[in-house]
Amino acid sequence: MMEEKAVRIKQNFVRKYEEGFPLLLKEAVTNPAVLEEEGEILRIETEDGTFLGRGYYGEQNKGAGWILTGNEKEAVDQRLFEKKLMVALGRRTRFFEDENTTVFRVVNGEGDGLGGLIIDYYDGYYVIQWYSAGIYSFKKTIVDLVLNTTDAVGIYEKKRFSEEGGYVSDDDFVAGAPAGFPLPVKENGMVFATYLNDGAMTGIFIDQREIRKTLKEKYSKGKTVLNTFSYTGSFSVAAALGGAAATTSVDAANRSREKTEEQFRMNGIDPDEHRIIVDDVFQYYKRAVRRGESYDVVILDPPSFARTKKTTFRAAKDYGKLLKETIPVTNEGGTIIASTNHAGMTRKKFRAFIDEAFKETGHRYSIQESFSLPDDFLTDPAFPEGSYLKVYFIQKLS
Template sequence: MADTVHLKIKPKFIKKYRSGFPLIVSEAISNLKDLKEEGTIVKLVDDNNRFIAKGYYGKQNKGYGWILSKQEHEKFDMHFFKNKITSAIYKRKNLFSDEDTMAFRVFNGEGDGVGGITIDYFNGYYLINWYSKGIYQFRNAIIEALKDAVDYTGIYQKKRFDAKGQYMEDDDFVTGERGEFPIIVKENGVNFAVYLNEGAMVGVFLDQREVRKTIRDKYANGTNMLNTFSYTGAFSVFAALGGATKTTSVDLANRSKPKTIEQFSLNGIDYEAQDIIVEDVFQYFKYAARKQLLFDLVVLDPPSFARSKKNVFSADKHYKDLLKEAIAITEDNGVIVASTNSSAFGMNKFKGFIQKAFQEAGFRYKIVEEFSLPEDFRTIKEYPEGNYLKVVFVKKIK
């Protein structure tokens, strides 16, 4: 690994970094060309070479690395990472003691002091996600720190990068016992099948835990529910268990149907009584409008960016129009669960999309609940972009 590189911070960014902003961004650095090898330790300094902060160089779509310490002589070794992990584990002690939930995040990147890495827990198994070649250079120290800090059945990893900046999806068993997949985990008493050996997406998005519980406990009973971009049908399972008369799950991926059938079956739900449709959601909206289908409860949780043969979707450009299509097939006094994981905009702008969509559709609305990330997805106030999840329960009023 290369020697430490001193990065000259432009004057207008110095206060921001001294105040705790954790992301190394290109526009803040005068000598970006000095960065050569990912994983290099970097010291941020001002024009007079006065120390500001210390971190590492690792390219993600977000930036060029992360600040790890305000201490100039801090060593990023196993003991450093063990302290971070141990602190993070302690903050999740309530979740570890919850017998009804055995899948959650135990380390959330910069929210727990080390940007570029997350660690999730699945009933005795830990999954490390590496988001840059830079943080991956510290893998031996971090894996040893995790092994030393927790009791584990097995550890897996996902390298969410390659030389072209694309995600690598591979098994990458690390240590302990290999899992017999699927691993069955509980979330608020509901069973999920999880596969740590099938690429980056393992079967459930953990950041929606509280939203799923709220749908089951407060909104599902007696409803005809539509779940769009349904993935493995997690929202549909919770709705069915909450008393929905019927659920319809729509996703373009062929694997979504057998995965959704599996999740229903694990929870004793007759999947044949539900509709599981493999189709482009954008086309399904047109079909539903033609057939005059109406739903009492609609979950609209698209990826922040998606491409199909006929459509390109970007949340910051197209969410409003997608929401209008959902409004058209929602019953009066029905509820739309509008959700996005895009970090490109905040909650206020998202609510602006909602307002414009209802206005253009000719309906009034009422926001009845809203959610951001759950407690295990820790964030810091100095980096609000890290709190990417925005979920708004909206009632359609005629």
């Protein structure tokens, strides 16, 4: 067993860890001075030395590391990582066997017992996301395991840590054979262009798979659809394939136009038959209201934080305002698909934003359906913060 350091937990936090909480909270540690080098193996114990778990030191948001096992006889080593990876792969068997979906999550951090580590599958290629220097110290072990236990064509990585807390831009290619880009992947039969070597994002948010499927199959036929914060236009593609009468995609990023056009073409759709607008969403709303424009379906999937020349948006504070400005451009009987990936926003708070927005604008609503993370995004019941995605299909009644 590798040398490890004992980390003592304050008495008022002990029960939390006995119940399986996987994140090592800084405020829970009585002897933080022992945490010196990220990647160190930690023995988590009570103040009297009773074993609680074993993990590693890695600075991530409010955490100082993750607990990987509650078995005192189990070491944090190559065998532990191999066991957890094999279990994770087995849990995704049906995804590997689905010819209509070739992009999905293989390891979802603490949901698969590997806090700080994300691994996604892109049609033969694996993308490893490292959320701390601590988990990155195990890079060779994890990369070798992926190469040796899967049929990986190649491996790319995203380092989501730095002293400043931002994305570390580097050569994202790691091992195997490089992919050709765009790399086409399938999602429920739809085709999307992805780029595994182009910064923090790949061109598609794969946690929204079930939302796109539902939009395509149930909410698009004959409808006018407005896709705000549209990124590369994947929701617009789903709506068009579902028979939408028209789609409008709005995003403030200049590159969103060419990226959205590309996604339409990947699916045999002429982008010239759809509106793609580079604009601040809030400014676009103002002009839409003046012109008397409204839509049958409006999609809201904003980032947790966004800034343009005229607007700063923070989901935790401003989502209610976004909803209030969306309601006037939504037709009576129409649907607002409201989504947030902000882990700090509870479902209760999100529902409160929805309720307040409709009351303050003098309209009634009903929730048609709601969603959280898809099945491949396993979560840990002891760590509810990991279930970050919240999506509501909201019908504007009057």
